[in-house]
Amino acid sequence: MAKPRVLATHRLFQPARTILQEHCDAEYWEKPERPPREEVLRRVKDKEALICLLTEKVNEELLQAAPKVKIAANVAVGFDNIDVAACTKRGVVATNTPGVLDETTADFAWTLLMAVARRLGEGEALARSGKWKGWDLDQLVGTDVWGKTLGIVGFGRIGRAVARRASGFQMKVIYTDAVRPTPEVEKELRVEFRDMNALLAESDFISIHTPLLAETRGLFNAEKFERMKRTAFLINTSRGPVVDEAALVTALENGKIAGAALDVFEKEPAIHPGLKRPNVVLAPHMASASLETRTKMASMAAENVVAVFKGRRPANVLNPEVLKG
Numbered sequence: 001m002a003k004p005r006v007l008a009t010h011r012l013f014q015p016a017r018t019i020l021q022e023h024c025d026a027e028y029w030e031k032p033e034r035p036p037r038e039e040v041l042r043r044v045k046d047k048e049a050l051i052c053l054l055t056e057k058v059n060e061e062l063l064q065a066a067p068k069v070k071i072a073a074n075v076a077v078g079f080d081n082i083d084v085a086a087c088t089k090r091g092v093v094a095t096n097t098p099g100v101l102d103e104t105t106a107d108f109a110w111t112l113l114m115a116v117a118r119r120l121g122e123g124e125a126l127a128r129s130g131k132w133k134g135w136d137l138d139q140l141v142g143t144d145v146w147g148k149t150l151g152i153v154g155f156g157r158i159g160r161a162v163a164r165r166a167s168g169f170q171m172k173v174i175y176t177d178a179v180r181p182t183p184e185v186e187k188e189l190r191v192e193f194r195d196m197n198a199l200l201a202e203s204d205f206i207s208i209h210t211p212l213l214a215e216t217r218g219l220f221n222a223e224k225f226e227r228m229k230r231t232a233f234l235i236n237t238s239r240g241p242v243v244d245e246a247a248l249v250t251a252l253e254n255g256k257i258a259g260a261a262l263d264v265f266e267k268e269p270a271i272h273p274g275l276k277r278p279n280v281v282l283a284p285h286m287a288s289a290s291l292e293t294r295t296k297m298a299s300m301a302a303e304n305v306v307a308v309f310k311g312r313r314p315a316n317v318l319n320p321e322v323l324k325g
C-alpha cells in the first residue's frame with residue numbers, strides 16, 4: 001500500500017525525518033529561505049499531512065488547497081498561525097509542540113532580562129567597535145537583577161520555568177494569570193499572585209508568557225506602560241502582537257519604562273524602527289532555538305503525524321473534537 005504523503009515546509013532535523021521515513025512518503029522544502037505561499041499551496045494539494053512552521057498560515061485558503069490533509073502539525077507551541085476552528089470544520093487534526101521548549105525558552109527570557117538590565121548589547125557593541133578606552137567607574141552602569149521583583153504575566157509551563165530560575169537571584173516573584181495554580185504550587189515555586197494592575201505597579205522586570213489570543217492581543221498598551229515603574233523593564237518572548245509596539249515606542253521615548261528586551265514582534269520579520277534604541281535588546285524570535293529543543297519540536301510534530309496515520313491519538317491535539325466518534 002502506498003504510504004501517506006506528507007509535506008514538510010522545512011527540511012526539519014534528521015531524527016524527525018527518520019520518524020517520518022518509515023511510515024510516510026515525505027516531501028521537504030529543502031531550501032534555507034522560507035517557501036513562497038504559492039509553493040506551499042501548490043505542494044500541499046495532494047498531501048495527507050502538513051508539517052509547518054509558525055511562519056505558515058494554516059487558514060481557509062490553505063485548507064481549501066489541501067483537500068486530502070488530515071493533520072496540520074505545527075512545529076511550535078504557539079499556534080496563532082493556525083485557524084483551529086477552520087481545521088475542526090474540515091475534520092483536520094491540528095497539533096502543536098508543548099512541553100519540550102519550556103526550559104529553553106525560560107533560559108532565553110532570562111538571557112534577555114539580564115542583557116537589558118546589564119546593558120550587554122551596548123557593551124558588546126563597544127567592545128567590538130575598537131572605540132573602548134578601558135575601564136571607567138561609571139561606564140555602562142546598568143541595573144541590578146538580584147533582589148528585585150519579577151512579574152510574570154501568564155503562568156503556564158514557560159512562566160513557571162522562568163519563576164523557578166529567579167530563586168538564585170534572591171528575587172521576589174509575582175505572577176498574574178486567569179487560572180491560578182494550587183497554593184501548594186505557589187508555595188513550591190515561591191510565587192505570589194497579583195492582579196494585573198498590582199503586578200504592573202510592583203515589578204522591576206515584567207516577563208510575558210501568554211499565548212496570543214483575542215484577549216491578549218495588544219494587552220501591553222499605553223495604559224499598562226503608564227502603570228509600570230519608570231525604572232522597570234519589559235521582556236517579551238511570547239508573541240509580538242501581545243505588545244502594542246507603537247505604544248511601547250512612545251513609552252520608551254517618554255521614559256515611562258526603563259527598557260525592553262524583545263524576541264518577538266508585531267509584524268515579523270519587520271521591527272518597528274523606534275525599537276532600535278540602546279535601552280532595547282532585540283532578538284530575532286529565537287527563544288526556543290537550542291539544537292536539542294528544536295530537534296525535539298520537529299520530532300514531536302513528526303510523531304503527531306505518524307500517530308494520525310497509525311490510527312492513534314497524537315499527543316498534542318488542539319481540536320480533540322475532530323477525533324471523537
Ligand code: GLV
Nearest residue numbers: 075076077078288
Ligand atoms: C515559538 O515561538 C513557539 O511557539 O514554539
